[in-house]
Amino acid sequence: MPEVKTVALVLRGPSWRNDLIMRDQAEIGGHLRLMVRLLHEGVIEAAGPFFMPDEYLEGDALGLVVFALADLATAKRALEDDPARSAGTIAYKVLPWYR
Secondary structure (H helix, E strand, O other): OOOEEEEEEEEEOOOOOOOOOHHHOOOHHHHHHHHHHHHHOOOEEEEEEOOOOOOOOOOOEEEEEEEOOOOHHHHHHHHOOOHHHHOOOEEEEEEEEEO
């Protein structure tokens, strides 16, 4: 039986500005602080972008979050307070991951 984890794809949100690099997007600092807090609390195992902060986004996928749990609802709740999500800069797609 495979182990089940939860992952979240970090995607371009409706307010993402194509004329700005990632580090200059609205509330990205708050997003990074949330990821660090969730890592220190043991909620996530890893998180990171698919490109460098000083690059322009190509496509819609920004990064990946790997949760230390399998419960999709709990993972979604952990991401509700993300200021970048609230600002519309990013969006999440939370999925099960079978290892």
